Amino acid sequence: xxxxxxxxxxxxxxxxxxxxxxxxxxxxxxxxxxxxxxxxxxxxxxxxxxxxxxxxxxxxxxxxxxxxxxxxxxxxxxxxxxxxxxxxxxxxxxxxxxxxxxxxxxxxxxxxxxxxxxxxxxxxxxxxxxxxxxxxxxxxxxxxxxxxxxxxxxxxxxxxxxxxxxxxxxxxxxxxxxxxxxxxxxxxxxxxxxxxxxxxxxxxxxxxxxxxxxxxxxxxxxxxxxxxxxxxxxxxxxxxxxxxxxxxxxxxxxxxxxxxxxxxxxxxxxxxxxxxxxxxxxxxxxxxxxxxxxxxxxxxxxxxxxxxxxxxxxxxxxxx
Ligand SMILES: O=P(O)(O)OC[C@@]1(O)O[C@H](CO)[C@@H](O)[C@@H]1O
Numbered sequence: 001x002x003x004x005x006x007x008x009x010x011x012x013x014x015x016x017x018x019x020x021x022x023x024x025x026x027x028x029x030x031x032x033x034x035x036x037x038x039x040x041x042x043x044x045x046x047x048x049x050x051x052x053x054x055x056x057x058x059x060x061x062x063x064x065x066x067x068x069x070x071x072x073x074x075x076x077x078x079x080x081x082x083x084x085x086x087x088x089x090x091x092x093x094x095x096x097x098x099x100x101x102x103x104x105x106x107x108x109x110x111x112x113x114x115x116x117x118x119x120x121x122x123x124x125x126x127x128x129x130x131x132x133x134x135x136x137x138x139x140x141x142x143x144x145x146x147x148x149x150x151x152x153x154x155x156x157x158x159x160x161x162x163x164x165x166x167x168x169x170x171x172x173x174x175x176x177x178x179x180x181x182x183x184x185x186x187x188x189x190x191x192x193x194x195x196x197x198x199x200x201x202x203x204x205x206x207x208x209x210x211x212x213x214x215x216x217x218x219x220x221x222x223x224x225x226x227x228x229x230x231x232x233x234x235x236x237x238x239x240x241x242x243x244x245x246x247x248x249x250x251x252x253x254x255x256x257x258x259x260x261x262x263x264x265x266x267x268x269x270x271x272x273x274x275x276x277x278x279x280x281x282x283x284x285x286x287x288x289x290x291x292x293x294x295x296x297x298x299x300x301x302x303x304x305x306x307x308x309x310x311x312x313x314x315x316x317x318x319x320x
Contacts, residue, residue: 097252
């Protein structure tokens, strides 16, 4: 089973425009859709669509729109009541696939509620294959909240602990590196910030540089880094090697949730017992399929085409 923890989930509203976004103008939308979101929620939506056993843990009252949407869509979840309304995030998509995202901060969680979420993650980790710590942290959470969860789960289960993946950003992501998670899934910008090498644009343009940046995290004890590089594809770096997967050419409709789908594809591929190259292929196939769907729709396995993804091994850095 794949377990995800999303401390700051959202109701994702996607608004599609008929033309480019014009700042300061009134524009008419041609379509709008709403889905329960947050990175870990999207990962479970993608896994459930492919009938993989997955469970999303999140804060949220039974009456909250996010929790009700999860019920309605039959997405496996367990929510911890917090007595506050979860956030709404907005994505505006243009016909060429350009997506502008505005995310609310989310409700403040008390120390007791955060302990409740951490304890829920520890309890539900029993027998799980993966635990994914996903998304931003809500106001009130300490920056090392994910690091605390990693430590608590490993203390509780030792060698039987699930493998731990982190899909976050900024300080909450950086604070997990010392805890040696099994997998990090940064995008180019997050990888640049985390490694101190280049910037988002330069890592997307130069996958070898992205691989070097990922290597610097593996050298610090991270099990593997799956770095998504937008339309360029993704690189996977671990002690076993480094690979680049080129993304197939697609007509992008909305990139929201593409990275989450890529991680879902990678995780389900590990559960099939695939090797690193096949896992990377499935990740990029899932990400591409998600980007070609409108809004935050996530693909099922049968909607992905891993055979269209080309994977090549990358040479190690000269000094490593
Ligand atoms: O504000 P965060 O937690 O970093 O990201 C939240 C979010 O943008 O991530 C998902 C897409 O990856 C969306 O479902 C959601 O709105």
